[in-house]
Amino acid sequence: MQGQRGFTLATLIFLLILAGFAAMVAMKTIPTYIEYYTVKSALENILHDGTDQSAMELRQTFTKRMDVNSVYTVNAEDLEISRDGGMLTLSVPVSSKKPMGAGISISVDLVATASAPL
Numbered sequence: 001m002q003g004q005r006g007f008t009l010a011t012l013i014f015l016l017i018l019a020g021f022a023a024m025v026a027m028k029t030i031p032t033y034i035e036y037y038t039v040k041s042a043l044e045n046i047l048h049d050g051t052d053q054s055a056m057e058l059r060q061t062f063t064k065r066m067d068v069n070s071v072y073t074v075n076a077e078d079l080e081i082s083r084d085g086g087m088l089t090l091s092v093p094v095s096s097k098k099p100m101g102a103g104i105s106i107s108v109d110l111v112a113t114a115s116a117p118l
Helices: 009-049 055-068
Strands: 080-084 087-101 104-117
Touching (some): 055 080, 055 087
């Protein structure tokens, strides 16, 4: 005689709740990661265009690229420019805090960085 196999109703409900929670977390965090990769790509493209620009020109170019890509959470004041050791490094913090409900939030803090030799 074989025993019964399969999920119980309680197991099925638990798995559905777990999958729903994972989907909710993904829906809240994926836009921040997309924004991060957009900013990182823009920084790499700015450096690819040339490293001989002044800080003001770099900030203007960054602002234009963010406008084209519809990224409004970072701006030119967030752009950190470093010229150390023969390298030009551009970095921008990308962060977000999304409420989940009942006083719980998800916080994502990333730093998009790109470097090129001078």
